Amino acid sequence: MIKNVWQTIVKHHVRTVIVLTIIINLLIVVLSGIPGYLGDIPFWVTQLPLLNAVMNSFTFIFLLFALLAIMKRNITLHTRFIYAAFTTTSIFLVSYVIFHFMTESTPYGGTGLVAVFYYFILITHIILAAVIVPLALMSFFTGYKDMRPVHRKWVHWTMPLWLYVSATGVLVYMMISPYYTF
Numbered sequence: 001m002i003k004n005v006w007q008t009i010v011k012h013h014v015r016t017v018i019v020l021t022i023i024i025n026l027l028i029v030v031l032s033g034i035p036g037y038l039g040d041i042p043f044w045v046t047q048l049p050l051l052n053a054v055m056n057s058f059t060f061i062f063l064l065f066a067l068l069a070i071m072k073r074n075i076t077l078h079t080r081f082i083y084a085a086f087t088t089t090s091i092f093l094v095s096y097v098i099f100h101f102m103t104e105s106t107p108y109g110g111t112g113l114v115a116v117f118y119y120f121i122l123i124t125h126i127i128l129a130a131v132i133v134p135l136a137l138m139s140f141f142t143g144y145k146d147m148r149p150v151h152r153k154w155v156h157w158t159m160p161l162w163l164y165v166s167a168t169g170v171l172v173y174m175m176i177s178p179y180y181t182f
Contacts, residue, residue, distance in 0.1 A: 013141040021134040024093070028130075031100045041103055046182045048099040049173055055092035056169035059085050063163050079143070085162075086140065092169075109179040118175050125168040132158065132165050 066081035108118055135158040142151035 013138065013145075017134050017137040017141065020137055024133050025130050027097060028100075031097055034101065041182050045099060045102045046180070048095045049177060049180070051095050052092050052099070053170045053173035055088045055095065056166045056173075058088040059092065060163060060166040060170070062088060063159065063166065067159060082140070082143065086136075089136075089166075103182070106176055106179050106181070108176055110175070114175075118172075121168050121175075122172055125165060125172055128161050129165050129169075132162050136162055 062081045062085035066078050066085060069075075069078035069081055108115060108122075110118055135154060139151060139154040139158040142154055
């Protein structure tokens with residue numbers, strides 16, 4: 001009986017994670033292929049990349065504190081930092097989607113080894129950002145349902161990848177921002 005209830009909970013979360021992952025990643029892919037907003041870009045839109053970098057910075061910090069809290073077995077503090085990381089990531093995601101809907105893509109202007117480094121960071125960031133969506137959601141749902149053994153297995157992969165994605169998001173912003181034309 002208990003095993004069947006647990007399996008039902010996991011199946012429900014898996015379906016939810018799959019649906020959310022498809023919606024989020026598909027939305028980002030579609031918006032990346034749409035030409036930018038025609039007309040004058042409002043000033044507030046030009047500030048969104050900075051907001052994105054700030055949100056990624058906060059996500060990174062919140063994740064580090066969540067990791068430290070759980071290492072000290074402070075589950076309440078860990079949970080609060082994870083909620084904070086999900087909040088800043090959600091704000092980032094909305095801001096990112098709006099920015100890429102309203103503007104055209106900015107080409108990177110650097111050359112040589114700096115360009116190689118930039119594109120390596122950008123490509124790994126993009127791929128892992130898509131991968132982190134289902135990992136973070138499964139980690140969240142298993143933690144929320146207090147399924148600790150399963151949660152630990154998910155976060156073993158989620159935490160380092162999410163830290164990498166949030167840190168490289170800031171790095172990408174710092175490297176591309178001099179080339180914005182608005």
